[in-house]
Structure formats: structure tokens, C-alpha cells
Amino acid sequence: MMNHLRCRTCGQTYNPNEPVWRCTCGGLLDLHFQAEFPLDRIQARPPDLWRYREALPLESDDHIIIIALGEGFTPLLPVWIGDKSIWIKQEHLFPTGSYKDRGAAMLISKSAELGISRVVEDSSGNAGCAVAAYCARAGMECDIYVPADTSAAKLAQIQMYGATLHKIAGSREDTARAVLMAAEQYYYASHSWNPFFFHGTKTFAYEVCEQLGWTAPDTIILPVGNGTLLLGVDIGMSELRNAGIIPQKPKLIAVQAAHCSPLAQRFFKPDSEITSPQPTIAEGIAIAEPIRGEQILDAVRNSGGTFITVSEDEIKTALIQMGTQGFYIEPTAAATIAGIQRYLATAPPDEVIVSVFTGHGLKATEKILKFL
Ligand SMILES: *Cc1c(COP(=O)(O)O)cnc(C)c1O
Numbered sequence: 627m628m629n630h631l632r633c634r635t636c637g638q639t640y641n642p643n644e645p646v647w648r649c650t651c652g653g654l655l656d657l658h659f660q661a662e663f664p665l666d667r668i669q670a671r672p673p674d675l676w677r678y679r680e681a682l683p684l685e686s687d688d689h690i691i692i693i694a695l696g697e698g699f700t701p702l703l704p705v706w707i708g709d710k711s712i713w714i715k716q717e718h719l720f721p722t723g724s725y726k727d728r729g730a731a732m733l734i735s736k737s738a739e740l741g742i743s744r745v746v747e748d749s750s751g752n753a754g755c756a757v758a759a760y761c762a763r764a765g766m767e768c769d770i771y772v773p774a775d776t777s778a779a780k781l782a783q784i785q786m787y788g789a790t791l792h793k794i795a796g797s798r799e800d801t802a803r804a805v806l807m808a809a810e811q812y813y814y815a816s817h818s819w820n821p822f823f824f825h826g827t828k829t830f831a832y833e834v835c836e837q838l839g840w841t842a843p844d845t846i847i848l849p850v851g852n853g854t855l856l857l858g859v860d861i862g863m864s865e866l867r868n869a870g871i872i873p874q875k876p877k878l879i880a881v882q883a884a885h886c887s888p889l890a891q892r893f894f895k896p897d898s899e900i901t902s903p904q905p906t907i908a909e910g911i912a913i914a915e916p917i918r919g920e921q922i923l924d925a926v927r928n929s930g931g932t933f934i935t936v937s938e939d940e941i942k943t944a945l946i947q948m949g950t951q952g953f954y955i956e957p958t959a960a961a962t963i964a965g966i967q968r969y970l971a972t973a974p975p976d977e978v979i980v981s982v983f984t985g986h987g988l989k990a991t992e993k994i995l996k997f998l
């Protein structure tokens with residue numbers, strides 16, 4: 627059966643044109659969809675993520691036209707990390723300042739297509755900004771739940787887009803629990819539960835391959851909290867391989883902050899207990915209980931990749947080093963750069979490596995000021 631949602635737990639299927647985000651058994655849904663890549667037509671279109679139209683699960687273009695902010699096709703620039711030049715995708719240059727716009731633009735277009743008028747979402751900040759912005763474009767009401775200690779710039783940004791902001795005391799997991807109550811009543815535009823979000827973030831993979839002349843890199847180094855970028859890249863690379871455009875998928879290297887590294891711990895020591903998380907300046911990946919954890923571990927393992935953890939000091943050093951090269955990124959994004967440095971220490975020579983600046987420094991100015 628083509629084009630359906632399928633439960634990862636019980637196998638139950640659903641019509642993707644019904645507003646379901648979770649199986650009745652409580653399981654996670656994946657979207658099964660046949661992506662196509664008519665290269666001549668793609669290359670004739672404007673440089674945004676909608677150029678991959680035949681690979682995007684939307685029935686019509688009607689809502690794309692309303693919400694589009696020129697998102698996607700971010701530059702892929704060579705950046706010196708130590709003495710090696712690495713391709714870094716400039717995802718901090720998105721309309722809301724992070725790559726989350728890929729997922730939000732796709733998910734909110736789909737939500738509009740489903741006739742939804744109000745959504746709820748929870749986030750450590752950037753996904754909330756992205757969903758709020760695209761809801762503003764779509765004329766959709768939205769409620770965003772965030773932990774009370776989220777960066778002030780992100781809180782301002784969410785409110786500027788006209789969303790209703792709910793600050794929740796306690797951990798990121800307390801915020802997730804609060805939004806699940808609201809999701810009983812309204813459509814949950816979740817970047818971790820909702821399968822359409824990942825069919826937006828997958829366009830990262832398409833762009834990287836197109837920018838490298840329709841070839842895949844050997845290795846992609848990505849941050850991982852809930853895995854919204856990593857799982858999207860895994861989907862996108864699978865689709866490109868299945869379409870015969872790339873011969874094989876790249877190796878995925880997943881970076882976590884050592885202070886909050888549940889998946890790295892499960893990857894290396896599956897039978898040990900996970901240490902309780904400590905606060906980290908990489909707030910965007912501080913996810914103690916990622917709901918798609920198993921899926922992330924499988925994606926990394928099947929790609930022949932691995933996990934890397936980085937300390938708070940390594941993150942700060944990487945952040946400052948990027949500043950001296952002219953890149954103002956947020957600390958969460960610097961965690962990935964610290965991960966590249968670790969990876970390069972033992973990397974095979976002559977690999978083509980791609981990584982990412984996930985978020986803009988202007989989102990975290992007050993946190994960055996503290997250690998300048
Ligand atoms: C969301 C985000 C990430 C990746 O987080 P996931 O939880 O794995 O999706 C990394 N950096 C920034 C700046 C982010 O906003």
C-alpha cells in the first residue's frame with residue numbers, strides 16, 4: 627500500500643489525509659511515501675526546499691504558496707575545523723534562525739491542507755519559533771509550550787509571531803507532559819511525534835546531495851536530541867538511494883552533550899543505567915527521554931556510524947572559534963562543531979564530510995554574554 631501512515635509498534639495503518647499524529651495503541655507513526663526526483667525539473671525551479679515537490683507528501687501547492695518564506699537551499703560552505711576543511715550547511719540562516727523551518731514549513735502546510743485551525747507544540751525553543759512563524763503565515767492559531775528557562779530571545783520570537791506562549795516550570799519532560807494534555811483537544815504539531823515534520827527535515831539530505839553534484843558525502847555529523855534532523859536525513863538519503871540517485875547512504879555521526887547523552891550511553895553500554903542529566907548550554911539538544919530513541923539508534927547503527935559526546939568546555943571553545951571565523955551560532959550548534967573536532971582525531975583520511983550550523987547566535991545572546 628502506497629502513501630500511508632504506519633504504527634511502529636502494532637503495524638496499524640492510517641490514511642495520511644486524516645489528522646492523526648499517534649496510533650490508537652499509543653505508538654509512533656511513520657509516513658510511507660513514494661518520493662520521486664525528476665532532476666531536470668528540480669534544477670529549473672527556484673532555490674528553495676519546494677523544488678523537490680515530487681518528493682514532498684502534499685496533495686496540492688495551494689498552502690505552500692501562502693506560507694512560503696523563501697526557506698531552504700541554504701549555502702554549503704567549506705569551514706576550517708582545525709586543519710581540515712569541512713562542508714558546513716548554513717542552517718542558522720533560515721527565516722526563523724534554525725533548520726526547524728524545514729519541518730515546520732512542511733508540517734504546517736500539511737496541517738492547513740487537513741483543514742486544521744489550531745495546533746499545539748512543545749519545544750526547547752527553536753521548533754516553537756518555527757511552528758509559530760508558519761502558523762502566523764497560515765492564519766492558524768497555535769499554543770507553544772516551553773521550559774521556563776528557555777532563552778529569552780526565543781520566547782520573544784514565539785510571542786512576536788502571535789502564538790500563545792506557555793512557560794512550564796521544571797524539566798523539558800515536564801513541558802512534554804503539559805502539551806500532551808492540550809493535544810487531547812488540538813492537533814499536535816510535534817516535531818518529534820508528527821511524521822510530517824521529518825518529511826520536511828529530509829530536504830537537508832536532498833540539498834546536500836544536489837550541492838555536491840548529486841553525490842552523497844561519506845559522512846554526515848549531526849547533533850541529536852530528539853533526532854529531528856538526523857532521522858530526516860536518514861529518510862532523505864534512503865529515498866535518494868531507492869531512486870538510484872546515490873549508490874549508498876552516508877555514515878551518520880551523532881553528537882550529544884556529555885551532560886545529557888542518553889542515546890550515546892545506550893549505544894555504547896546498552897545494559898547500564900543512564901546517568902541523570904546535568905544542565906548544558908546546548909539547550910536545543912538537552913533531551914533526556916527522546917521518544918524516537920530506538921529509531922535514532924537503529925539509523926546510526928545501520929549507517930555504520932557512531933555517537934560522540936562533548937563537554938561544556940569543548941562546546942564553549944568551539945563556539946568562540948567559529949566566532950573568530952565570522953560565524954555567530956548558538957551554543958547548541960557549537961556542540962556539533964566540537965563533535966567534528968573529536969571525530970577528526972580518528973577519522974579515515976580523505977573522507978568528504980558534511981556537518982551543520984543548526985541555529986543562529988542571536989537566539990542565545992544573553993547566554994553567550996555570560997561566558998564572554
Ligand atoms: C532542534 C535543534 C537541534 C537538534 O535537535 P533534535 O532534538 O535532535 O531535533 C540542534 N541544534 C539546534 C539549534 C536545534 O534547534
Ligand SMILES: [Zn+2]
Nearest residue numbers: 633636649651
Ligand atoms: Zn499502534
